[in-house]
Structures are given as structure tokens and as C-alpha cells.
Amino acid sequence: MSSSSAPTSGTLTYDQAGVNYDLIDPLKVSAQRAAAATASHLASHGFTEVAASRGESAYVVDVGPFYIASIVECLGSKALVADEMATLTGRSWYDGIAQDTIAMAVNDLITVGATPLVVQAYWAAGGSDWFGDAQRAQSLVAGWKKACEVCNVAWGGGETPALAGIVEGGRIDLAASCTGLINPKERLSVGDRLQAGDAIVLLDSSGIHANGLSLARKLVERLPEGWLTEIDPVNHPGLTYGAALLAPTVLYSPVTEALWQAGIVPHYCANITGHGWRKLLRHPATLTYRIHTVPPVTPVLAFIQQHAQQDDREAYSTLNMGAGFALFMAPEDAQRTVEIAQGLGIGARIAGQVEAGPKQLLIEPLGIRFGDDDLQLR
Amino acid sequence: MSSSSAPTSGTLTYDQAGVNYDLIDPLKVSAQRAAAATASHLASHGFTEVAASRGESAYVVDVGPFYIASIVECLGSKALVADEMATLTGRSWYDGIAQDTIAMAVNDLITVGATPLVVQAYWAAGGSDWFGDAQRAQSLVAGWKKACEVCNVAWGGGETPALAGIVEGGRIDLAASCTGLINPKERLSVGDRLQAGDAIVLLDSSGIHANGLSLARKLVERLPEGWLTEIDPVNHPGLTYGAALLAPTVLYSPVTEALWQAGIVPHYCANITGHGWRKLLRHPATLTYRIHTVPPVTPVLAFIQQHAQQDDREAYSTLNMGAGFALFMAPEDAQRTVEIAQGLGIGARIAGQVEAGPKQLLIEPLGIRFGDDDLQLR
Numbered sequence: 099m100s101s102s103s104a105p106t107s108g109t110l111t112y113d114q115a116g117v118n119y120d121l122i123d124p125l126k127v128s129a130q131r132a133a134a135a136t137a138s139h140l141a142s143h144g145f146t147e148v149a150a151s152r153g154e155s156a157y158v159v160d161v162g163p164f165y166i167a168s169i170v171e172c173l174g175s176k177a178l179v180a181d182e183m184a185t186l187t188g189r190s191w192y193d194g195i196a197q198d199t200i201a202m203a204v205n206d207l208i209t210v211g212a213t214p215l216v217v218q219a220y221w222a223a224g225g226s227d228w229f230g231d232a233q234r235a236q237s238l239v240a241g242w243k244k245a246c247e248v249c250n251v252a253w254g255g256g257e258t259p260a261l262a263g264i265v266e267g268g269r270i271d272l273a274a275s276c277t278g279l280i281n282p283k284e285r286l287s288v289g290d291r292l293q294a295g296d297a298i299v300l301l302d303s304s305g306i307h308a309n310g311l312s313l314a315r316k317l318v319e320r321l322p323e324g325w326l327t328e329i330d331p332v333n334h335p336g337l338t339y340g341a342a343l344l345a346p347t348v349l350y351s352p353v354t355e356a357l358w359q360a361g362i363v364p365h366y367c368a369n370i371t372g373h374g375w376r377k378l379l380r381h382p383a384t385l386t387y388r389i390h391t392v393p394p395v396t397p398v399l400a401f402i403q404q405h406a407q408q409d410d411r412e413a414y415s416t417l418n419m420g421a422g423f424a425l426f427m428a429p430e431d432a433q434r435t436v437e438i439a440q441g442l443g444i445g446a447r448i449a450g451q452v453e454a455g456p457k458q459l460l461i462e463p464l465g466i467r468f469g470d471d472d473l474q475l476r
Numbered sequence: 477m478s479s480s481s482a483p484t485s486g487t488l489t490y491d492q493a494g495v496n497y498d499l500i501d502p503l504k505v506s507a508q509r510a511a512a513a514t515a516s517h518l519a520s521h522g523f524t525e526v527a528a529s530r531g532e533s534a535y536v537v538d539v540g541p542f543y544i545a546s547i548v549e550c551l552g553s554k555a556l557v558a559d560e561m562a563t564l565t566g567r568s569w570y571d572g573i574a575q576d577t578i579a580m581a582v583n584d585l586i587t588v589g590a591t592p593l594v595v596q597a598y599w600a601a602g603g604s605d606w607f608g609d610a611q612r613a614q615s616l617v618a619g620w621k622k623a624c625e626v627c628n629v630a631w632g633g634g635e636t637p638a639l640a641g642i643v644e645g646g647r648i649d650l651a652a653s654c655t656g657l658i659n660p661k662e663r664l665s666v667g668d669r670l671q672a673g674d675a676i677v678l679l680d681s682s683g684i685h686a687n688g689l690s691l692a693r694k695l696v697e698r699l700p701e702g703w704l705t706e707i708d709p710v711n712h713p714g715l716t717y718g719a720a721l722l723a724p725t726v727l728y729s730p731v732t733e734a735l736w737q738a739g740i741v742p743h744y745c746a747n748i749t750g751h752g753w754r755k756l757l758r759h760p761a762t763l764t765y766r767i768h769t770v771p772p773v774t775p776v777l778a779f780i781q782q783h784a785q786q787d788d789r790e791a792y793s794t795l796n797m798g799a800g801f802a803l804f805m806a807p808e809d810a811q812r813t814v815e816i817a818q819g820l821g822i823g824a825r826i827a828g829q830v831e832a833g834p835k836q837l838l839i840e841p842l843g844i845r846f847g848d849d850d851l852q853l854r
Contacts, residue, residue: 118604122636125607128614129597132621133631140630143591143657147630157632159594161657163541170548170596170653172637213521216537218548219507220598222649226496229503236506243510252518252525253511254535257651258500259550264647271600271642273635275548275653279521279539 110317110406111416150288153382155206155369158280158288165280167212170220171202173272175311176344181269182325183340190234194346195272196241197248198308201347202371203276204249205423208354209367211287212278214249219256220273224265229258241346249351251276285358289381291365296452297432298378298387301353302445303422305345305398309371310417314343317406329401342398350423353439353446357425360438366426375414376473378424378459386455391447392463393420410464415472426452488695488784489794528666531760533584533747536658536666543658545590548598549580551650553689554722559647560703561718568612572724573650574619575626576686579725580749581652582627583801586732587745589665590656592627597634598651602643607636619724627729629654663736667759669743674830675810676756676765679731680823681800683723683776687749688795692721695784707779720776728801731817731824735803738816744804753792754851756802756837764833769825770841771798788842793850804830 130152137147140159148165151158156167176198180191204214219242229235246253265271280286306314318339321327325340334342350369357364368380378387395403399420403413413419425435432448439446450462457470508530515525518537526543529536534545554576558569582592597620607613624631643649658664684692696717699705703718712720728747735742746758756765773781777798781791791797803813810826817824828840835848 118638121604121608122638124610125613125617126636129617129620129634129636132617133597133633136621136624136629136631139624139628140593142628143593145593152633157594157596157630159630159632161542161593164539166544166594166655166657168546168594168596168632168653168655170598170635170651172598172600172635172639174637175639175641178641215518215521215523215539216535216544216546218535218546218653219511220548220550220651222550222651226499230499232502235503239503239507239510242507243514246514246517250517250520251514252535252537253514254537254546255511255530256507257548257550258504258507259552260496260500261550261553261649263553263556264644264649266642266644269642271639271649273548273598273600273651275546275596277544277546277655279544 109408109412110313111412148286148288150290151210154288155209156212158210158286164283165286166277167207167210167280168277169203169207170273170275171206173199173202174308175315176308177270177272178315179311179340179343183344186325186340190237191344192234192238193241194344196238197245197346197349199272199274200242200245200249201349202308203274204349204351205369207276207278208351209287209369211280211285213281213355214251214276214278214351216254216277217246217251218254218275220275221256221258222261222265222271224267224269225262226260228268228270245349248349285363287364287367289366292381292383292426292452293365294385294452294454295429296365296426297429297448298389298450298452299425299427299432299435299446300393300421300449301350301423301439302393303396303418303420304348305396306343307347307371307418307422313406313416314402317402320405330397334397339401348422348444352442353444356438356442357435360434362427362431362435364425364427368424370418370421370424373473374416374418375421375459375461376468379457379468379470379473384457386453387450387459388453389450389461391449392461393445393447395420411466414461414466415468487786487790488691489790526664526666528668529588532666533587534590536588542661543664545585545588545656545658546654547581547585548651548653549584551577551580552686553693554686555648555650556693557689557718557721561722564703564718568615569722570612570616571619572722574616575623575724575727577650577652578620578623578627579727580686581654583728583747585654585656586729587665587747589658589663591659591733592629592654592656592729594632594655595624595629596632596653598653599634599636600639600643600649602645602647603640604638606646606648623727626727663741665742665745667744670759670761670804670830671743672763672830672832673807674743674804675807675826676767676828676830677803677805677810677813677824678771678799678827679728679801679817680771681774681796681798682726683774684721685725685749685796685800691784691794692780695780698783708775712775717779726800726822730820731822734816734820735813738812740805740809740813742803742805746802748796748799748802751851752794752796753799753837753839754846757835757846757848757851762835764831765828765837766831767828767839769827770839771823771825773798789844792839792844793846
């Protein structure tokens, strides 16, 4: 990343931020094909995979009395922002980073209807000395524990390798694996119930979450005061770009668990991460998603859009723009869903509906259309 | 690692190879304490942890009809050897590296009696271009798939992030998570059945496996022909140090599955990884482990011991020295266990027995004693 230089003005896109999916995608396709071929091994144990979960956010196996879902997820590059801000502010931001890492796994796992049960920590440092900074290490531990409390999961254990020569000195590669149950089995949500007429409920994000950080880090080069630039002096005096980026990702599993307690089973869910709102097109069916109401854009995302000189289409195709998680459900459950989320302190709104029609996402208040060509995940 | 220089002669120890456990251990202890406090969250889902699995190689939860075991494991630095050898030989060694990575997870998971079901891949590269080397990428995919076949597990999916700024350019951080079932529940093996009179069966390793690579990489600086040094010209002409190190880790789950089919339930298992034979002292009970027969030392380990000028005590305290996995069991099952392993192509032998007495490991043929002070894992 550091070898390329950012344009100092003009639109800054995700490609310019250094991630080249043209190089990664052939490997992904080949890995997905090889992985799919291994499903038959489950038969020797008397089990079967839920084939519809391939290509979804978590992998699901039918083990008889219930389904087991599992996943491993990477934080990405958000820790680099925490490192910069630690230097500038003299305190550790790794409590929030821990929550981000767990959110990456848990928010994906719950899309298939799973209750997260066990999280494992993967903390690979560039050397033993990373762990020698006690304040930072304790911040990571405390944040990890807190996020497990919010999600009601057991922290099973994990790995804390020192990987000099692989992970850069002074840095840490953070990931989380998560295992959960879909129990009872009618909670399974891999998309077979999604249909025209469903309501779309969007849950608010807290900021950038953990996707789009390459772009956000590139953008800082354009800001005269860098990470300490105030993003909204009038409404949020003192809130710096770095601190705003580091708002921890919302953990959505309390919402999906409360929905089940209330007897509400979503027809489908999408965790809005990489590819921004295009993730609303994740389901393979040919359906139109019509959005009539968009959530307020969090200040840091509005700031990024402005300074990266992105139009709405570019911004919504990359960033979550205020919506962190989408639930598709029977329309009669939608208002109650909004109230349950709000009761848990998470903003929510009925944002639109699913309709018969070509595969497309129409964000009507902004005049944006994304078609099938705009998202190729499988 | 590269900032410290190795002594050019004299004994080369693991500490000199650059991993400082004094810095990592306080974090580990604090993380373990925080993790243990989260176990109570399972109660809200109607489940409980198997407390004895804390501190063991995999975490186990009782979900009613069976137990679920889960784990995440890191490969470590073995990929750096593959990178060196790729430069020298012009071919990719990542098929073996893939097997090593899965072995790290699977061989730990089976110690608690679990049948591995699902593996997730964590492949974090230093940049998108890592995946652009098609030969290397396909080698990784093919090796991963093959190892899943050997272990009869489904490859559920995974992550392939490009982490420039965190993972070093041209490098990859490899890990695997694994979820399995202990089914029926009587297969649970967390040590409560271990007792005086049990036999100790050791399964052969294929070489260094994936532990001790920091030492092995340091040692190469002493070898005039480096990675291409022949380690045993008489018996293994042409076998280079690099190639010998890259022998893939043995996957032991076919053995534990075959044992169950034969009606044999081990009383305890230990995956012999970091800390070498001291891992035989893993169980918390006060018992003496008397070894009367040691396996042949694989050529690459004999070579390392010789050139690192380690005495037997140092070598057995760090490296597997020919034994990759230990099974503790009723003595009447031991011979049949050896035969089952050999039938699967994995060398095995009855190596000793468990006795009442102080906590110690006595390797009688070598006159080595390791006491309780020599291994502190919890």
C-alpha cells in the first residue's frame, strides 16, 4: 500500500486504496470450488452440509438435532488506525479494536440464523514485544471480554503467536473464529424464505465499522491535520477523524436473539461490510430491492465521502453509509423489529421492500440503481 | 528476528531464536483468566462448558446430545522456509504448507476425543499480489483440499484478506479453525480417565512438523550450503535441509477415528508441538511418565540437534524428536492401537507407562528427567 501514492485531489476510489480484487478473485473461485467438493466428507460422519450456506456469510452443517454454523473472520487494517491514534493520544484503542474483530465474526454468523456460542481469538503479533506493552495488551483483553459479554458467547481460547518475518514489527494481525448453533432448526435463514412483499429493515451502524479502512487511511494523506482533523466542529466539537473511525462496530447478535425471543424469524439477513450497500443484492434470487428511506449518514462517513470527492453511487457502493445490517422479513414483523432493536439501543428503520422484478437495488431518495453486474460474490 | 544475530558456534537454543515467552506469557495468563469468566454466558443458551477443557488443546461445550469442540490454530513461521525453497527450487511448496496448517488445528482438536467436521481457512497475505502467483496459489488450494480429504472434514470457507502494512509484503499468515463433535459423549477425553498403569503409545512424526521452525531457520545461517545442505548424504542422498524441514506434518485424525471404530477410547492425548516432549507432562495430575522406548529420530531432527549442538535434554525439550502424538490408554488396548496406526501407514510403538509418583517424565534410554517445573502451560 505504502508504495503507491494517492492523488492529492479528485475522486479517491477503493481501487486506488490498494486492494486489487482481480488478483484475489481467481484464487477465491478456485478455493470455493475445491471447498465445495469436500462437502461429501460429512456423509461418512452421518451428516450433511446445508448447501445453500455455501456463498453465504457462514457455513452450516446439519448434525441432526440442530445445525452448526462456523466461520473465521479477519479484522482487516483497522488496527493500523489504532496504532496511529495511540501514538498521537497516548492511550490504547485496542478495546474497541477487539470489539471490531469479534463483530466481524459474530455479525456474519448470525445472518444464517445462528446463536453464537464460542469465540476463539487469533492474535498474531509481529514479535513477542507486541505483548510487552501491558496497557495495550490489557486493553485488547478487556475489549474482547466485554464484546463476549454483549454477545453472550464463551471465549474458548485462541492463539497468540509471535510471527516475526511474517507479521510486520509492531503490528498485529487480528481475527476471530466463531461457532454457533441454529436451534431450533426453523431458525435457519439461508434465503429460501425471501420473497416479494418482504420488508427491509436496516439497523444503524456506528461509523465505518471495519470495512473501507484502506480508503480511509489513504484519505488521511489529504487532511492538513491528518488523524486529528475535526470532522464536524459544529455538531461534534473535538471529534477527530481518527477517533471517529475507531468507533467500534455494532454487535448485532443481541437483536437477532431478541427477535427470536419475540417469535420473529427473518427471511434473510445481510451484514453490510465490504461492497457497502451492494451487499443488499447478496441473495441469488432475481428480485428488486426498493429503498424508500435511508438512515442518517454517520458524520465520519459523510466526511469521507466529502473529502474523497465521491458521488453517492461510489460512496454507497463501498461504505455502509449508516446501515450496518439488513433484515428481510414478513412486513407484519417489521415495525416490531424496529422497536426491539431500538429497545436495545440500536437505531433501526423500515427502509424499503422486496418486489418482483429484475435483480436490482433502487435507493430512491438518492436516485441510485445497482444491478446484478455490480456485485459478484460467487 | 532478523535484527538479532545468531552465535556462529556453540549451543543454539530456542530463546536465541527470537521468541521471548516472558513477554507473551503475562498476556496469555490475563487472557485465559478473562476467557474463563465468559463461560457462564453459555447458561443463557441452556448449555455448559466442559471446564476440564480449559487449558487443554481444544475448547469443549456440552450442547446436550453431544459435545462441540472448536479451535483456531496458527501455522507459525514454516511458510518462510517454503518461500526460501521456492526461490531456490523454482517450485511451490505450499501444498505441504497447507497440510501443516490444517494439522495444527486438527491434531489439537482430536486430543479431546472430537471428530473434526469443518475446517475454515485463514489466509492473510501481505498484499493482493500474493494471490497473483497462480502456481503458488493453486498449490495452497490443492494441498488444503487434500488434507481435508485425509481428515474427512468439510472445508467450509474462509478468509483471504490482503493486509498490506500488517502482513509483510510477499508473505502470508496462515491459520485454520476447526469445529468438531464428540459423539457419542463417551468419547470425551479431557484427562479424567488418565491413571497409573496406563500405557503410553507414541505415533511417529514425519520431521519437524510446524514447531521449532524459528530455531531451524536460525540454524541455516551456520550451514555453508544453507537450505540446500544435504542432511544425510549416505542414507538420503539429495535430501536438502530445506526440503526435509518441509515434510508436511502428519495428520493424526484417521488414527483416532479408527481407534473409535475399533472400540478403543484413549484416556488422554497430547499433541507434541511446542515444548517438545515436555508436552507429555501436559495433564495436571501428579503422575510419573516412564518411557522405555524412544522412536527413531527423523534425519532432519538429528541434523538440527547436531548442528545446533544441543544435548538430548535440550533437543527433547524443544523438538518432537520423532514422536508427533501421544496416546495414553488402558494397557490392553496398546498393541491393537499400534497395529491400527501402522495399518494407516503411521509408525507407532508402545513407549512406556504411567505410574504413581511425582509429576515427572523419565526418558530412560536417554537418562533424561523433566519435572513439573519444566512445563508451565496454565
